[in-house]
Amino acid sequence: MIRELFPRRQDYDLKKRTFLSDLIAGVTVAVVALPLALGFGITSGASAAAGLTTAVIAGFLAAIFGGSHYQVSGPTGAMTVILVPIINKYGITALVPLGLLAGVMVIFMAFLRFGATINRIPWGVVEGFTVGIACVIALQQIPLTFGVPKASGDRTIPIAFGTLKNALDLGIHWQSIGIVVLTLVVKFTFPKLAHHFKFRMHIPASFVAIVVALVVVKIGSLSLQTIGEIPRSVGSWRGNVIELGELGHLLWPAFIVAFLCAIESLLSARVADGMVHAQGDSRFSPDRELFGQGVATAISSLFGGLPATGAIARTSVNVRSRAKTRMASIVHACILLFIALVAAPWVSQIPAAAIAGVLIGTSYRILNPAALRESLQTTKGEAAVLIITAVATVAIDLIWGIGIGIFLYLVLRKTHKI
Numbered sequence: 349m350i351r352e353l354f355p356r357r358q359d360y361d362l363k364k365r366t367f368l369s370d371l372i373a374g375v376t377v378a379v380v381a382l383p384l385a386l387g388f389g390i391t392s393g394a395s396a397a398a399g400l401t402t403a404v405i406a407g408f409l410a411a412i413f414g415g416s417h418y419q420v421s422g423p424t425g426a427m428t429v430i431l432v433p434i435i436n437k438y439g440i441t442a443l444v445p446l447g448l449l450a451g452v453m454v455i456f457m458a459f460l461r462f463g464a465t466i467n468r469i470p471w472g473v474v475e476g477f478t479v480g481i482a483c484v485i486a487l488q489q490i491p492l493t494f495g496v497p498k499a500s501g502d503r504t505i506p507i508a509f510g511t512l513k514n515a516l517d518l519g520i521h522w523q524s525i526g527i528v529v530l531t532l533v534v535k536f537t538f539p540k541l542a543h544h545f546k547f548r549m550h551i552p553a554s555f556v557a558i559v560v561a562l563v564v565v566k567i568g569s570l571s572l573q574t575i576g577e578i579p580r581s582v583g584s585w586r587g588n589v590i591e592l593g594e595l596g597h598l599l600w601p602a603f604i605v606a607f608l609c610a611i612e613s614l615l616s617a618r619v620a621d622g623m624v625h626a627q628g629d630s631r632f633s634p635d636r637e638l639f640g641q642g643v644a645t646a647i648s649s650l651f652g653g654l655p656a657t658g659a660i661a662r663t664s665v666n667v668r669s670r671a672k673t674r675m676a677s678i679v680h681a682c683i684l685l686f687i688a689l690v691a692a693p694w695v696s697q698i699p700a701a702a703i704a705g706v707l708i709g710t711s712y713r714i715l716n717p718a719a720l721r722e723s724l725q726t727t728k729g730e731a732a733v734l735i736i737t738a739v740a741t742v743a744i745d746l747i748w749g750i751g752i753g754i755f756l757y758l759v760l761r762k763t764h765k766i
Contacts, residue, residue, distance in 0.1 A: 374679025406656030414640030415633030447649020454642030463634025476737025531705025
């Protein structure tokens with residue numbers, strides 16, 4: 349059983365054609381992941397460096413030890429929501445023991461075979477969760493789209509409305525909106541052009557869209573917010589700040605972090621498998637995924653990072669960029685490390701609005717309107733579970749969304765409406 353949790357030789361396919369596809373996907377995901385890592389690090393109350401450290405260290409370790417061929421891990425918005433009150437209450441130094449405890453808990457979940465149990469979450473709840481996350485991702489792009497600061501708060505919808513009010517009060521930034529629209533047009537048009545002209549090499553539309561947006565901004569000398577300064581270092585040993593007396597009162601917060609890490613990672617991996625229609629050995633291993641996420645969170649925290657999870661937005665970009673193996677996720681982490689140490693000044697010039705456009709497009713892909721319509725045409729009970737889960741995920745948060753969805757599913761199943 350323990351042997352099954354560790355990496356296997358057959359996980360790594362280094363054939364030239366496969367590796368080239370993984371290389372391109374990894375570079376594309378890295379470009380998208382960079383501003384998210386920096387932003388989530390700052391939003392959590394830690395630092396941009398903490399977010400980047402998490403994306404590099406946790407992203408690399410989760411790719412090596414995790415159970416999914418397509419999962420991309422790092423700091424996420426859902427984890428940030430949980431970390432903010434914890435940091436406010438216990439201070440920034442609590443992140444190291446908190447992450448270590450949470451990581452160990454997730455590893456124990458893997459040894460106890462909890463992965464299969466968590467992975468039995470009803471599909472209607474998973475689809476509702478996916479729809480909710482897609483909406484949250486899109487709403488989170490409002491500040492970058494309108495070029496205004498994000499409103500204060502810790503709930504998605506109030507923040508979105510507050511940010512829109514800020515945008516109206518400060519005046520509409522048409523240049524920023526124009527770049528978002530341009531990015532979306534390129535993102536959805538380029539694949540058709542590539543198919544029409546029969547390009548032999550696959551070039552991800554997201555990557556092309558970001559390059560086009562950057563060129564337009566430079567040629568037009570547009571005044572737009574960019575990714576900004578990027579820390580040129582990754583991680584430093586923080587294990588010496590752990591005090592045994594702190595561990596007791598951090599057990600419950602660590603459990604919440606571990607639970608979210610397990611749920612979000614398994615659901616993200618499950619969604620990725622659904623996107624590629626994975627079969628047989630290509631499907632992810634739930635217990636191994638928990639083991640990998642636990643190792644990633646524990647080690648990342650010891651080096652100044654944040655608790656990590658599988659990230660649906662980045663995982664979806666990875667899949668849409670035609671990643672073939674976990675090498676794409678490994679490349680993503682290596683590219684982020686390269687950016688932090690060498691290429692930071694260049695990448696820092698990418699307009700934030702272009703990243704917003706890519707993520708809005710990604711949220712549309714995650715939403716998958718055609719599949720959503722099909723799901724809503726099943727039984728009324730299944731449709732109700734999907735809708736309620738999605739609404740709760742957006743209106744409250746991820747944990748409540750999943751909990752409410754499962755409760756409703758059990759109620760409707762008991763009354764034979766599912």
